Amino acid sequence: xxxxxxxxxxxxxxxxxxxxxxxxxxxxxxxxxxxxxxxxxxxxxxxxxxxxxxxxxxxxxxxxxxxxxxxxxxxxxxxxxxxxxxxxxxxxxxxxxxx
Amino acid sequence: xxxxxxxxxxxxxxxxxxxxxxxxxxxxxxxxxxxxxxxxxxxxxxxxxxxxxxxxxxxxxxxxxxxxxxxxxxxxxxxxxxxxxxxxxxxxxxxxxxxxxxxxxxxxxxxxxxxxxxxxxxxxxxxxxxxxxxxxxxxxxxxxxxxxxxxxxxxxxxxxxxxxxxxxxxxxxxxxxxxxxxxxxxxxxxxxxxxxxxxxxxxxxxxxxxxxxxxxxxxxxxxxxxxxxxxxxxxxxxxxxxxxxxxxxxxxxxxxxxxxxxxxxxxxxxxxxxxxxxxxxxxxxxxxxxxxxxxxxxxxxxxxxxxxxxxxxxxxxxxxxxxxxxxxxxxxxxxxxxxxxxxxxxxxxxxxxxxxxxxxxxxxxxxxxxxxxxxxxxxxxxxxxxxxxxxxxxxxxxxxxxxxxxxxxxxxxxxxxxxxxxxxxxxxxxxxxxxxxxxxxxxxxxxxxxxxxxxxxxxxxxxxxxxxxxxxxxxxxxxxxxxxxxxxxxxxxxxxxxxxxxx
Numbered sequence: 001x002x003x004x005x006x007x008x009x010x011x012x013x014x015x016x017x018x019x020x021x022x023x024x025x026x027x028x029x030x031x032x033x034x035x036x037x038x039x040x041x042x043x044x045x046x047x048x049x050x051x052x053x054x055x056x057x058x059x060x061x062x063x064x065x066x067x068x069x070x071x072x073x074x075x076x077x078x079x080x081x082x083x084x085x086x087x088x089x090x091x092x093x094x095x096x097x098x099x
Numbered sequence: 100x101x102x103x104x105x106x107x108x109x110x111x112x113x114x115x116x117x118x119x120x121x122x123x124x125x126x127x128x129x130x131x132x133x134x135x136x137x138x139x140x141x142x143x144x145x146x147x148x149x150x151x152x153x154x155x156x157x158x159x160x161x162x163x164x165x166x167x168x169x170x171x172x173x174x175x176x177x178x179x180x181x182x183x184x185x186x187x188x189x190x191x192x193x194x195x196x197x198x199x200x201x202x203x204x205x206x207x208x209x210x211x212x213x214x215x216x217x218x219x220x221x222x223x224x225x226x227x228x229x230x231x232x233x234x235x236x237x238x239x240x241x242x243x244x245x246x247x248x249x250x251x252x253x254x255x256x257x258x259x260x261x262x263x264x265x266x267x268x269x270x271x272x273x274x275x276x277x278x279x280x281x282x283x284x285x286x287x288x289x290x291x292x293x294x295x296x297x298x299x300x301x302x303x304x305x306x307x308x309x310x311x312x313x314x315x316x317x318x319x320x321x322x323x324x325x326x327x328x329x330x331x332x333x334x335x336x337x338x339x340x341x342x343x344x345x346x347x348x349x350x351x352x353x354x355x356x357x358x359x360x361x362x363x364x365x366x367x368x369x370x371x372x373x374x375x376x377x378x379x380x381x382x383x384x385x386x387x388x389x390x391x392x393x394x395x396x397x398x399x400x401x402x403x404x405x406x407x408x409x410x411x412x413x414x415x416x417x418x419x420x421x422x423x424x425x426x427x428x429x430x431x432x433x434x435x436x437x438x439x440x441x442x443x444x445x446x447x448x449x450x451x452x453x454x455x456x457x458x459x460x461x462x463x464x465x466x467x468x469x470x471x472x473x474x475x476x477x478x479x480x481x482x483x484x485x486x487x488x489x490x491x492x493x494x495x496x497x498x499x500x501x502x503x504x505x506x507x508x509x510x511x512x513x514x515x516x517x518x519x520x521x522x523x524x525x526x527x528x529x530x531x532x533x534x535x536x537x538x539x540x541x542x543x544x545x546x547x548x549x550x551x552x553x554x555x556x557x558x559x560x561x562x563x564x565x566x567x568x569x570x571x572x573x574x575x576x577x578x579x580x581x582x583x584x585x586x587x588x589x590x591x592x593x594x595x596x597x598x599x600x601x602x
Contacts, residue, residue: 035316044418047331050320051418054309055425057316058302062254066261069119070112097322 015074023068026081031061033088040095049098117262123255124456125477127248129484130234132453134245136488137231138304139446141224142431142439143567145191148208148223150567151499153556155193155210155217161186161366161387162355164211168194169351169372171214176200180341182372187211188389195225220509221499226517227492232308235518239311246312249305256298259290279466282459289452296445297452303429306422332419335383335398335412336371342379348372349406351382358384358399361411365390378404388432393423454485476529479536483528486540491521493547493571500554538585545575545582 038053064081071077124131140147149155159167164187172182176198185195193208206225207216222229233241273284290297305312321328329338355367368387374380380403385395399411414420427433431442461478464470470478498516502509524543528536552571556564 032313032315035313036319039316039320045416046320047328048416048418050316050328051422053320054313054316055306055418055422057313058253058305061250062257065123065254066116066119066258069115092319098320 018074019068019071019077022071022074022077022081023065026068026078026085027061027064029085030064030081030088031057033085033092034060037088037092037095040092040098046098113262113264116258120255120258120262121460123251123258124453125460127244127251128453128457129480130244130248131252132450132457132484133234133488134231134248135446135450135453136492137227138300139443139450140227140492141231142443142446144224144228145188146224146563146567147227148191148193148221148225149560149563151221151223151496152193152208152217152219153560153564154219155208156560157210157212158187158192159211161188161368162352162359164194164209164214165355165367165370166352167212167214168196168209169214169348169370169375171209172196172198172372173348173375175215177376179375180373182370182375184209184370184372186367186369186387188366188368188387190389193217218504219499220504220506221513222510226495226514232304235514242308242311246305246308249301249308250312252301253298253305256290256294256301260294263287263291279459279462282455282462286452286455286459289448289455293445293448296441297449299428300445300449303425306425307429309422333395333398333412335400335410337381337383337400337409338373339379339381341374341377344378345376346378346380346404348375348380348382348403349401354382354401354406355384357401357408358386361399361413362386362397369395372403375403380404381409388427388430390433392427392433393420394427394430394432395423396420457481457485478533479529479531480525481528482531482533482536482540483525486537486544487521487524487528489574490524490540490544490547491517493544493551494520496551496571497547497554500551534585534589538582538589541578541585542582545578548572548578549575 035053035057038056039050042049042052044052064084068077068081071080165184168184169182172179176182177200179199182196182198187194192211194211194214195206196209197204197206199205206222207220208223209215210217232245234244235241236244273288274280310317317328326338330336351370355370358367359365365386366389367384368389369385371383371385372380373383382401382403383398384401385398388394393414395414397411397413400409401407402409414423431439434442457477458481461470461474461481464474495513495517498513502512502516506512524540528540531539548571552568552575557568558565
């Protein structure tokens with residue numbers, strides 16, 4: 001594969017950097033908030049919900065990482081991750097900590 | 100590599116995944132190599148411990164060994180905050196004990212009959228087990244780094260699968276002595292053949308550190324109320340402070356017998372004694388983890404001073420059981436002999452897949468254009484790490500045979516021997532031209548393995564001793580043709596480009 005000169009420019013590096021941000025920090029954020037939302041909303045006893053939520057949440061991270069690199073553009077990747085994280089956070093906040 | 104998806108949208112998807120696979124594999128590749136190597140050795144942790152303590156041949160029933168151990172600890176420690184004991188089983192014969200007396204916590208193997216620490220002070224297989232997820236770094240950094248490496252590995256596995264055109268065909272494809280193609284075929288075969296194992300072991304591995312790397316579900320459910328979370332997770336264990344009033348520990352044998360009845364006859368596995376010698380002492384007993392995949396399927400707590408049952412619990416909650424099963428799948432303590440060998444084989448293949456992947460990164464780039472300075476450093480780091488880590492492990496075994504028995508801090512000296520020799524090999528790998536570094540350092544590894552096997556008792560101690568010695572010799576023998584081929588290539592007049600190839 002030939003490395004195109006164009007891709008070595010700042011545009012290319014910025015593209016990769018933004019996707020790495022979305023695919024690492026973003027992926028962890030989505031994973032953490034998935035765990036939080038599910039822990040508060042799954043219809044089980046508190047400890048059961050927390051345990052199930054934690055196990056499921058791990059599956060979210062690789063999915064987000066891969067999507068961040070497949071998305072049409074880097075800003076789209078960031079915005080997508082931010083949107084999902086925002087919705088999850090809103091849901092978790094609305095659900096409130098179980099008694 | 101080129102081609103982010105924006106450059107070549109649809110047809111570039113596979114290329115993009117290959118790109119991501121390369122980078123996620125590369126960035127912490129050396130950490131992953133260390134983790135996989137030590138994790139694979141940990142499958143035979145108990146057997147390695149026995150190899151490293153050839154003088155300790157006595158054996159006792161789990162409960163009897165626990166009685167002996169607690170009796171010795173009672174007489175030889177005072178003011179302890181805890182004794183954490185693991186009973187012998189069909190794999191290990193000593194009691195594994197972590198306890199504090201004067202000063203901080205120590206980890207010792209206790210003789211199953213006398214209860215005293217064994218003569219040859221060593222961490223044994225415990226070293227590889229600890230290194231596997233703590234990487235000799237202070238808490239919590241080692242575990243966090245291991246978690247991060249595990250997550251990257253998970254991503255590397257998934258992207259590696261997507262990047263593939265023909266998974267099934269790759270199992271049967273190997274084109275030797277074809278440079279990059281051979282390395283790619285080898286990497287693919289190692290990765291694909293045991294793929295279900297690789298995914299399972301990575302996923303369950305990351306999950307074992309869940310309370311550290313993903314505490315947000317717990318935080319969302321419990322907030323700062325860690326005490327309630329803990330008691331909800333292990334309802335059968337009692338936590339209470341010391342009362343400051345002295346009281347001898349009640350006889351432990353009846354407690355163990357009671358616990359075994361509670362576990363439905365399963366032998367006892369662990370005994371934790373909190374604040375021994377205090378009136379508020381608590382004895383918590385867990386069943387052996389050899390009987391079921393699920394880790395710690397129940398527990399029972401006794402009042403240390405009276406011996407009365409405080410709480411008992413049998414785990415039946417589906418999600419908690421599921422987590423324990425995930426945990427147990429990773430630890431493989433449930434596994435019978437054959438399954439352990441499969442774990443070992445799977446782990447060895449994953450270790451080799453990582454090593455070949457790291458080499459492939461370099462070979463691929465070298466065949467296209469002269470290596471950049473970064474890749475030339477990486478090439479040498481590869482030489483140092485891929486040979487240094489196993490040489491460190493072999494040095495640990497050699498130190499076990501050579502260091503005098505009564506030496507102060509003997510166990511730590513063994514660890515130092517491992518780390519310093521691995522470090523020295525790293526330096527040598529960086530200093531030597533790779534074409535020379537590979538055969539020299541692989542040769543050193545072969546010699547080190549052979550030395551570890553031939554230094555100590557070869558037959559004594561039964562099948563465990565012989566098997567491990569044979570495996571060490573096997574590694575040395577398997578490396579020999581590889582080294583010979585590389586030295587032959589060094590002297591043969593081949594084009595420069597090929598001469599630099601590591602194998």
